[in-house]
Amino acid sequence: MIKNFKTRFILKNQLTNDVFEFIFELIEPEEIEFQSGQFMMLDVLTADSFPQKRAYSIASPSFLRNKLRFCIKLIEDGVASTYFKNLKIGDTAKFQGPFGRFILDFASKKNLLFIATGTGVAPFIGMLEDIFEKKVDRKIEMYFGLRYEEDIFYQEILEKFAKEHNNFKYHLTVSRAKNDFKGLKGRITEYLDVKKYDLKNTQIYLCGGGEMVKEVRSKFLNAGFEKEEIFGELFYV
Ligand SMILES: Cc1cc2nc3c(=O)[nH]c(=O)nc-3n(C[C@H](O)[C@H](O)[C@H](O)COP(=O)(O)OP(=O)(O)OC[C@H]3O[C@@H](n4cnc5c(N)ncnc54)[C@H](O)[C@@H]3O)c2cc1C
Incomplete structure (x- = not known):
């Protein structure tokens, strides 16, 4: 059920030059029920304009009920980005949610x-x-695309997941990596072999920049995948 949440900002982790984790503790109500993949709307209060709202995907698992973790890129002069830059530990923040249908079909x-x-x-x-908490044994493959080596984050946790869970395979691609970069250089679409995936037995989840989401969706649709099996969340166009 969609509710208003009063929260307290309790922790900030810097992941790259401009990507941060922001963690909020729920004050009222004290707990949230959501499905992983959903997002919250933040009330962005600014000194010089009307309050605005921005959407942020929940990066914490649904079994964590009393906190919300977000992973946010701060955009130069962005309205919400400026709000996040100025946020102090202990400040309160208001969210509504959870929203969205970018959710896992656990059935x-x-x-x-x-x-x-x-x-x-x-x-x-x-x-x-x-x-992993529910011990789901479906085969999971993940591609994560970034632009520069300096942009790399969550590498440790994703590699740890891949090491600990045989059913999870993970690939990082860096489109503008330097020549000596040891990993996959280029965009995700250069490595994604659509024919490799079983048409009748794969669900596809796409999230991030609009260009990638639209391009990859078209690739799979053109290859005959059902549109009901392709889920997308566009952060910006
Ligand atoms: C459903 C949904 C979930 C989202 N979840 C997240 C999330 O988990 N983490 C997150 O960082 N953002 C997320 N976003 C984007 C977020 O809502 C804001 O658009 C973003 O934080 C910029 O807001 P701003 O007010 O700082 O910038 P604005 O003042 O609104 O202007 C920012 C400009 O930057 C562009 N922009 C927005 N996001 C990006 C980006 N990531 N990279 C490059 N350019 C961008 C916009 O197109 C716009 O031109 C999500 C968006 C949607 C719709």
Whole structure:
């Protein structure tokens, strides 16, 4: 059920130059029920304009009920980004939610393909924590695309997941990596072999920049995948 939440900002973790985790403790109500993959709307209060709202995917798992973790890229001069930059530990913040249909179909047994660019990885972190906690044994493959090596984050946690869970395979691609970069250089679409995936037995989740989401969705639709099995969340166009 969608509710208003009063929260307290309790922790900030810097992940890269401009990507941060922000963690909020719920004050009223004290707990939230949501499905991993969903997002919250934040009331952005600014000194010089009317309050605005911004959407943020929940990066924490659904079994964590009393806190909300978000993974946010701060955009130069962005309205909400400026609000986050100025946020002090102990400040209160208001959210509404949970919203969205970018959620895992836990009833399905199909393989999962997760594709994220930038902070589009946020909902997948919560989903993966839920999947591993529930001991779901579906095959999961994930592509995570970033632009520069300096942009790399969540590498440790994703590699740890891959090491600890045989059903999870993870690939990082860096589109503008330097020549000596040891990993996959280029965009996700250069490595994604659509023919490799079982048409009738794969669910595809895409999250991040609009260009990637639209391009990858078209690739799978053109290859004959059902549109009902392709889920997308666009952070910006
Ligand atoms: C359902 C949903 C979930 C979202 N979840 C997240 C999330 O988990 N983490 C997150 O960082 N953002 C997320 N976003 C984007 C977020 O809502 C804001 O758009 C973003 O934080 C910029 O807000 P702002 O007020 O700082 O910038 P604004 O003042 O609104 O202007 C920012 C400009 O930057 C562009 N922009 C927005 N996001 C990005 C980006 N990531 N990279 C490059 N350019 C961008 C916009 O197109 C716009 O031109 C989500 C968006 C949606 C619709």
